[in-house]
Amino acid sequence: MAAAEETHLRSITAAEADGDERAVEAALRPRTLDEVVGQARVRDQLGLVLEAARRRGRAPDHVLLSGPPGLGKTTLAMIIAAEMSVPLRLTSGPAITHAGDLAAILSGMNEGEVLFVDEIHRMSRPAEEMLYMAMEDFRVDVVIGKGPGATAIPLDLPPFTLVGATTRAGLLPGPLRDRFGFTAHLEFYEPHELDLIVHRSAGLLGVELTDEGSAEIASRSRGTPRIANRLLRRVRDYAQVRADGVVTRTVAEAALDLYEVDQLGLDRLDRAVLDALCRRFGGGPVGVSTLAVAVGEERETVEEVAEPFLVRNGFLARTPRGRVATPAAWEHLGLSAPPAAASDPAGEPTLFEE
Numbered sequence: 001m002a003a004a005e006e007t008h009l010r011s012i013t014a015a016e017a018d019g020d021e022r023a024v025e026a027a028l029r030p031r032t033l034d035e036v037v038g039q040a041r042v043r044d045q046l047g048l049v050l051e052a053a054r055r056r057g058r059a060p061d062h063v064l065l066s067g068p069p070g071l072g073k074t075t076l077a078m079i080i081a082a083e084m085s086v087p088l089r090l091t092s093g094p095a096i097t098h099a100g101d102l103a104a105i106l107s108g109m110n111e112g113e114v115l116f117v118d119e120i121h122r123m124s125r126p127a128e129e130m131l132y133m134a135m136e137d138f139r140v141d142v143v144i145g146k147g148p149g150a151t152a153i154p155l156d157l158p159p160f161t162l163v164g165a166t167t168r169a170g171l172l173p174g175p176l177r178d179r180f181g182f183t184a185h186l187e188f189y190e191p192h193e194l195d196l197i198v199h200r201s202a203g204l205l206g207v208e209l210t211d212e213g214s215a216e217i218a219s220r221s222r223g224t225p226r227i228a229n230r231l232l233r234r235v236r237d238y239a240q241v242r243a244d245g246v247v248t249r250t251v252a253e254a255a256l257d258l259y260e261v262d263q264l265g266l267d268r269l270d271r272a273v274l275d276a277l278c279r280r281f282g283g284g285p286v287g288v289s290t291l292a293v294a295v296g297e298e299r300e301t302v303e304e305v306a307e308p309f310l311v312r313n314g315f316l317a318r319t320p321r322g323r324v325a326t327p328a329a330w331e332h333l334g335l336s337a338p339p340a341a342a343s344d345p346a347g348e349p350t351l352f353e354e
């Protein structure tokens with residue numbers, strides 16, 4: 001998502017966290033598995049892995065957490081360490097530029113500790129290869145010296161648990177993926193789950209809100225807890241400045257309209273894309289570059305920021321001949337679809353095209 005991060009257009013519905021947001025998020029993170037809302041299957045499976053490890057008195061198997069941004073990967077990594085009552089060491093793929101960086105981290109690990117490697121798909125190749133051996137045999141080769149005189153000294157590591165997180169499981173090399181004993185795929189949340197999250201966060205932040213107010217925020221949060229928490233904070237601002245502090249449905253609606261997040265969670269860019277697609281190109285098919293020019297954005301922004309949500313929610317299809325509006329898109333814009341658009345979606349949609 002590098003391209004998306006660099007653009008000026010960082011919308012309120014972006015799934016990634018920005019710098020300031022991380023501190024607020026830390027306060028809202030569930031601390032135990034029981035506090036985690038939704039993701040029932042992952043919670044059950046992970047609970048079992050941890051309980052079994054506890055009974056055996058061993059470090060749990062390595063865990064891979066995969067899924068889109070803002071769904072709870074970092075949260076779960078912290079919970080794994082907390083549930084095992086061990087410290088968590090945190091690093092990330094991009095932070096490990098040399099294998100030596102990783103060797104230093106690994107050789108400092110104590111028995112049973114959790115090493116969390118965020119964005120593990122962005123690790124360098126040599127570091128990745130060192131990690132294979134560390135994960136499998138709890139061993140690393142520490143290289144002493146440089147050039148022809150360098151020697152590798154094997155070093156035994158105490159058993160530890162590696163928790164990797166990735167938004168792009170598909171980019172992980174097979175050998176790395178295979179070394180995880182348990183992989184959890186996080187799914188987007190249902191509105192009633194987001195509703196619980198909004199209630200919980202409101203409690204922690206001391207925000208008074210009604211059930212309707214919470215439901216309104218939940219339904220516009222694109223299945224993502226991070227967005228739900230962010231919208232809650234913006235709605236709270238509105239409630240405090242323009243109302244009596246209580247988040248009711250009316251307040252939530254007015255605040256979210258102000259921020260241009262519509263009833264289904266589409267933001268200004270999403271609607272601009274659909275609008276151009278339907279009104280200017282008759283519903284498509286049209287190439288993504290042309291579409292990007294029409295909305296005055298970079299191609300990458302349209303492709304990486306707007307499209308995934310629009311595709312996932314059935315507003316837009318990626319076909320071999322270009323982007324096509326679905327009947328739901330026409331309906332959402334309050335337009336009537338031309339007969340052809342409704343019946344012939346211009347070839348097989350290739351939803352998984354990257």
Ligand SMILES: Nc1ncnc2c1ncn2[C@@H]1O[C@H](COP(=O)(O)OP(=O)(O)OP(=O)(O)O)[C@@H](O)[C@H]1O
Pocket residue numbers: 015016017024025026028029030035036037038039068069070071072073074075076167197225226229
């Ligand atoms: N299941 C959940 N229940 C309650 N809150 C959650 C849940 N999952 C995530 N959150 C909240 O959403 C926010 C984002 O979660 P988190 O940072 O764990 O996402 P992530 O998957 O690590 O995202 P990224 O890919 O950007 O690193 C956190 O503040 C957390 O409080």
Ligand SMILES: [Mg+2]
Pocket residue numbers: 073074075118165
């Ligand atoms: Mg994270």
